[in-house]
Amino acid sequence: MRRLSRQSAEGNQHLTVPAAVNDELRSLRARVPHLTGALVASVDGFVLARDAATSEAEGIAALTAVALGVGIRLAEVTGQGGFRELLVRGEQGYVATYAAGASAVVTVLAQPSVNVGRLHLEARRSTVRVAELVDAALAQSDKP
């Protein structure tokens, strides 16, 4: 997993991703009923894209990075291989985080009534597209 943010005189600069990432989030929300929010975050906790309805995206992205750190370690230590996804079920709903390539994750919020099976299928599909877009944007930004 690689960090996307860079320290500069102005503070943290992070990657701008193409609008297609937002389109993918919108499409995910349209495909899965009972979602209450969706965002794309860098693995170091910055919001790269968010669905319009997602409030507190910065906080969620930052917490996602912390949970991700534990998730990655836990998978590693127990011999389960690379990180794929994380599902938290609260009394009032779900928070799910899916790896999207090596540098980003898709985090989704859902009501308790969500079809988790469908959420997994559709979110995994979305991460493939998001990973392509983020990796392409990253390759672009690496060029001098």
Place this chain on the structure above:
Amino acid sequence: MASNIEPILKDAMTSIEGAIGVALVDYTSGMALGTIGGGKDLDLTVAAAGNTDVVRAKVRTMEMLGLKDEIEDILITLGTQYHLIRLLNKRQGQGMFLYLALDKARANLAMARHQLKGYEGELEV
């Protein structure tokens, strides 16, 4: 009580003529508790999630119609397959259904439906 999901699914797959795939699905989550058969032409994980929406839609429709009744089973007839959804009764597994995909050319629908009902009675989740 120990669960007998796996042996029941295995038995259904071998004894029901024309069975292509069987799954026990929790429709509160859309996730399968057990699957057998399927393959690249029939992804049972996708079928579990998709048919959860089918069951939920029907439950909602009945509520809207004011029907105070319960769904026993749902039959979907395709060109080459039958898909049978059998809801478990409250005692065994609230919010669960058995899903059976059959090859239309080899299956006996009446027999398959009867057998599926039998498995419903034996199942301990």
